[in-house]
Amino acid sequence: MSEIGHALAAGYASMAAWSELIDRINVFPVADGDTGANLRISLEPLRQADKNRHDLSGRLQRTATGNSGNIAVAFFLPFVQTDNPQQLEKTALQGRNSALRAVAEPKPGAMLDVFAALVEALTSSGPEDFACLEAAMRRAVRRGPDLLPELTKAGVIDAGALAMYIFFSGFFQKITGEKQIRIEPLRYFSGRLSPRDHPEDREQDRFCIDATLQAEATESNLAEIGQLGASVVVQPLNDRLKIHIHTGDEQQLRVRLAELGKITAWREEPIDRQQTARLNQRHQQPVHLLTDAAGSLPKNLAGQHGISLLDSFIVHGDQARPETLCRQEKIYRLLREGARVSTAQASIFERQQIFATMRQRFDRCLYLCVGSAFTGNFAAVTAWKAEHDPENRLHVIDTGAASGRLGLIALQVARFAEKNDDPQRIITFAEQCCRNTEEYLCINELKYLVRGGRLAKTRGFFGDLLHKKPIISPHPEGVRKIAVCRRRKGQLDMLLDKLVAAAPSLILLQYSDNRQWLKESVLPAVTRQLPSAEILTVPLSLTSGVHMGPGSWGAAWSS
Numbered sequence: 398m399s400e401i402g403h404a405l406a407a408g409y410a411s412m413a414a415w416s417e418l419i420d421r422i423n424v425f426p427v428a429d430g431d432t433g434a435n436l437r438i439s440l441e442p443l444r445q446a447d448k449n450r451h452d453l454s455g456r457l458q459r460t461a462t463g464n465s466g467n468i469a470v471a472f473f474l475p476f477v478q479t480d481n482p483q484q485l486e487k488t489a490l491q492g493r494n495s496a497l498r499a500v501a502e503p504k505p506g507a508m509l510d511v512f513a514a515l516v517e518a519l520t521s522s523g524p525e526d527f528a529c530l531e532a533a534m535r536r537a538v539r540r541g542p543d544l545l546p547e548l549t550k551a552g553v554i555d556a557g558a559l560a561m562y563i564f565f566s567g568f569f570q571k572i573t574g575e576k577q578i579r580i581e582p583l584r585y586f587s588g589r590l591s592p593r594d595h596p597e598d599r600e601q602d603r604f605c606i607d608a609t610l611q612a613e614a615t616e617s618n619l620a621e622i623g624q625l626g627a628s629v630v631v632q633p634l635n636d637r638l639k640i641h642i643h644t645g646d647e648q649q650l651r652v653r654l655a656e657l658g659k660i661t662a663w664r665e666e667p668i669d670r671q672q673t674a675r676l677n678q679r680h681q682q683p684v685h686l687l688t689d690a691a692g693s694l695p696k697n698l699a700g701q702h703g704i705s706l707l708d709s710f711i712v713h714g715d716q717a718r719p720e721t722l723c724r725q726e727k728i729y730r731l732l733r734e735g736a737r738v739s740t741a742q743a744s745i746f747e748r749q750q751i752f753a754t755m756r757q758r759f760d761r762c763l764y765l766c767v768g769s770a771f772t773g774n775f776a777a778v779t780a781w782k783a784e785h786d787p788e789n790r791l792h793v794i795d796t797g798a799a800s801g802r803l804g805l806i807a808l809q810v811a812r813f814a815e816k817n818d819d820p821q822r823i824i825t826f827a828e829q830c831c832r833n834t835e836e837y838l839c840i841n842e843l844k845y846l847v848r849g850g851r852l853a854k855t856r857g858f859f860g861d862l863l864h865k866k867p868i869i870s871p872h873p874e875g876v877r878k879i880a881v882c883r884r885r886k887g888q889l890d891m892l893l894d895k896l897v898a899a900a901p902s903l904i905l906l907q908y909s910d911n912r913q914w915l916k917e918s919v920l921p922a923v924t925r926q927l928p929s930a931e932i933l934t935v936p937l938s939l940t941s942g943v944h945m946g947p948g949s950w951g952a953a954w955s956s
Contacts, residue, residue: 412561439467496920606640
């Protein structure tokens with residue numbers, strides 16, 4: 398598996414690095430701006446396909462989500478069952494046929510066309526001729542607007558097709574050993590990457606459903622399911638059917654599916670037709686901002702200010718998911734139940750791809766990096782810059798911060814950049830923010846730090862036995878212990894004293910699984926003491942929350 402596995406991992410990293418752009422051009426089948434996110438979730442098992450082959454097919458089938466994710470998983474299943482590059486023509490053909498069978502109403506101009514072009518090019522030239530393979534896939538992507546009215550109206554190529562083009566560019570770069578290949582969608586698809594308008598969606602398709610049905614994959618069952626909604630993708634899974642479908646009546650759909658078999662899994666989400674519009678209304682800034690998702694800056698707030706986020710992964714069992722795409726309530730529930738949940742950084746290669754993407758997309762980029770005492774991201778980007786960024790287009794600051802302090806630094810810099818055109822002034826302001834921003838994090842139970850290996854078991858046991866509730870603060874040299882309180886009220890009193898003394902103009906309150914308590918107890922108390930301050934409430938970053946545990950909370954502030 399090593400050669401194919403390495404190639405699959407490289408393909409995933411390449412695609413993930415461009416997921417923000419992929420989301421931005423997503424207008425088909427609905428303009429909900431989530432194709433890149435769904436593919437990152439669905440194909441995540443391929444991220445370490447070179448290291449962990451155990452039940453790879455099963456993990457892919459379980460993680461498949463969304464229209465694009467389910468189609469892509471159907472295509473890639475044959476790839477995880479081979480380790481011979483010479484069989485890629487046969488493997489791609491099997492994948493193309495599998496994906497085609499999974500789609501109730503295949504449409505020309507989208508992801509399936511890239512699969513077909515890849516099969517044709519592999520048949521004519523083999524896996525070693527990267528130039529031929531790349532050209533064939535690129536032509537398929539460029540044809541999309543000529544074949545799909547939705548793409549024509551919006552003036553973009555298909556998001557899923559672009560994602561697969563990028564994936565296989567990275568994949569074949571690894572297979573062929575081509576060191577000089579650059580993935581350049583901005584060059585090849587210029588003029589087709591900024592939606593000018595959005596197609597009129599079917600208003601009756603208001604919900605996106607992912608379900609699993611215990612039923613046979615008979616021709617009649619597949620035909621009936623195909624008539625129950627729009628964007629239908631069905632994939633056989635042992636004695637079950639994995640179904641993705643858009644509908645306006647989720648209750649009626651549930652009844653109809655129950656007539657065909659037993660529903661064993663069900664997840665529904667409202668289709669957010671405003672997401673793509675929001676992605677394309679970002680402020681044009683002289684310096685684009687990149688920071689780590691380890692800062693407590695929610696994805697939607699970051700998007701409103703044009704800030705890109707570099708994800709870590711939240712790991713549970715054999716599944717990992719990008720931090721910003723996790724359901725927070727699920728993670729805290731798992732922690733409360735005693736499940737083993739941990740964090741992991743993106744691979745060095747994936748981070749390098751993200752840095753390269755930033756350099757391609759923006760003339761100037763400022764990376765507000767999580768403190769080097771907490772992760773290896775500063776070392777990784779510094780090493781990458783030494784070889785690939787001689788013009789210093791990607792400027793890096795080691796903020797010495799994490800969680801809310803990092804998020805607040807990024808937010809302040811973004812606001813400043815919206816009103817200032819001088820890149821050097823923005824960088825100078827960012828350095829000032831690093832010095833003027835502080836944070837207190839309040840831990841509710843020490844056992845989660847023990848479980849994650851952040852605290853010795855004996856100290857954790859006696860700390861909980863005595864109901865100790867520490868206050869800590871991230872600094873450039875690492876985490877400082879500020880105080881230990883007996884009750885949560887003691888933590889709040891100490892925080893209020895600190896805030897009153899600092900008299901900050903901007904405060905970021907952070908919650909874990911205790912949002913209601915924070916809004917009812919902490920927010921009013923802070924507002925009473927500092928009525929003129931701007932106060933935002935945001936979720937604590939999951940990178941911090943996983944280690945600190947449920948019940949944790951905190952505040953970051955800037956004077």
